[in-house]
Amino acid sequence: MSGDPPVLSNVVYDDLVVDRRMGPFEETVSADVAAGLAAEIGRPHPVDEAPPAVFPVLFLKALRRAMGGIPPGSILAKQELEFHRALPVDSAVSIETWIGNKEVKRERPFVTIEFDIRDAGGARVVTGRKVIIWPTGPGEEAPE
Amino acid sequence: MSVDRDFPGVTDRVTQDNIDAYAELSGDFNPLHVDPEAAAASEFGGIIAHGPVALHSFFRSATAWLGTAALPPGSKVSVVYRAPTRPGDEVTCELRELAELDDGRAALQADCVNQDGTTVVSVTAELAPLGA
Numbered sequence: 001m002s003g004d005p006p007v008l009s010n011v012v013y014d015d016l017v018v019d020r021r022m023g024p025f026e027e028t029v030s031a032d033v034a035a036g037l038a039a040e041i042g043r044p045h046p047v048d049e050a051p052p053a054v055f056p057v058l059f060l061k062a063l064r065r066a067m068g069g070i071p072p073g074s075i076l077a078k079q080e081l082e083f084h085r086a087l088p089v090d091s092a093v094s095i096e097t098w099i100g101n102k103e104v105k106r107e108r109p110f111v112t113i114e115f116d117i118r119d120a121g122g123a124r125v126v127t128g129r130k131v132i133i134w135p136t137g138p139g140e141e142a143p144e
Numbered sequence: 145m146s147v148d149r150d151f152p153g154v155t156d157r158v159t160q161d162n163i164d165a166y167a168e169l170s171g172d173f174n175p176l177h178v179d180p181e182a183a184a185a186s187e188f189g190g191i192i193a194h195g196p197v198a199l200h201s202f203f204r205s206a207t208a209w210l211g212t213a214a215l216p217p218g219s220k221v222s223v224v225y226r227a228p229t230r231p232g233d234e235v236t237c238e239l240r241e242l243a244e245l246d247d248g249r250a251a252l253q254a255d256c257v258n259q260d261g262t263t264v265v266s267v268t269a270e271l272a273p274l275g276a
Contacts, residue, residue: 007173033169038213040156041200042165047213052203052221056196060170070172073186076195079223083215083272 009069013109013134016099022066024094024118029054034089050087055126059115062095063130073135077110081128085119092120100129109134151239151252154204156197160231163193170194188228198229198264201256205237206271218249218272227264234259237267248273 029050037053039045056079064070087093100112111134117126156162167173175182176192183191202223207213215221229235241253249270256265 004171007171008175036165036169038207039204041162041169041197049212049214051207051213052215053196053200056199057170060172060194064171070174072175072182074174075176076225078225079195079199079221081221083217083219083221085217086214 005065006069007064008072009064009067011067011071013102013111013136016102016111016134018099018102021096021098023062023096025062025065025097026092026094027058027061028092029058029087029089031089033057048089050089050091052081052083054087055081055083055117055128056130058093058095058117058126059097059113059128059130062097062115063113066097071132071135075133076130077133078131079128080130081126083126084124087119087125093125094118094120102134109136150209151242151254152205152208153236153238154201154208155234155236156201156204158193158197158229158231158233158235160191163191163197163231166194166197170196191231192228193230193233195223195225195265198225198235198256199223199267201235201237202254202265202267202269205239205254206269210271216272218270220270222268224266225264226266227258227262229258229264233264235264245270 034050035044035046038047038051096116098114100114102111111132114129119125167178235256235258237256239254243251245251249272251270254267255263257263
């Protein structure tokens with residue numbers, strides 16, 4: 001990865017294309033990140049395998065890279081995770097993501113984003129999805 | 145199987161510091177989580193935590209119950225975020241139902257509840273036995 005993606009995205013709901021694949025994005029689950037999510041957040045606890053809280057973080061990292069930032073004002077409504085294989089800390093993973101569905105319900109735009117996380121050997125580690133209420137207001141400029 | 149009293153109901157105290165720590169870990173600097181002015185102007189009227197911060201007490205409870213750092217392969221977790229969690233909240237995971245499936249997995253339903261008794265997160269999970 002050459003530099004961080006922007007902080008906030010300006011992608012609007014109408015521009016989201018169902019089934020268009022994004023990635024794979026490469027990430028490394030460092031011992032520090034795993035430790036930071038193994039106990040109370042911000043109070044690191046060393047572990048040998050990635051704790052479950054690592055995977056929503058990987059979802060967010062992939063979302064930020066896929067969308068050129070996090071959609072400002074987006075709200076997480078639902079999340080599903082399927083655990084296929086343990087992941088030792090300091091492992092590299094690749095994450096593919098795509099829009100699984102988009103629909104307006106009760107005048108709010110709901111977007112389902114699918115994730116497929118694989119280890120360096122290509123084996124599935126975690127798959128899942130999140131349903132986000134997409135922001136409807138104008139995009140915001142990323143802070144400096 | 146009746147509700148297992150040995151399931152630990154872990155409590156997380158949510159602070160702006162651990163919301164900020166989660167933003168750093170995840171790269172999610174959504175203004176709803178880190179910008180008091182923007183959050184105050186939103187429908188929530190102030191800062192709310194990232195959804196997974198509210199879910200965290202479930203993951204901590206489940207891994208403590210299993211006695212492992214990770215969830216075993218074959219496990220599934222489904223989460224509904226029901227209400228916002230704010231700095232100063234204390235979120236406790238409460239087990240509601242527990243049953244054993246034919247394949248040996250534990251099927252459970254749990255809620256993450258704040259100090260006012262409001263369910264902020266509901267979880268349905270199938271946890272595979274260790275070594276499966």
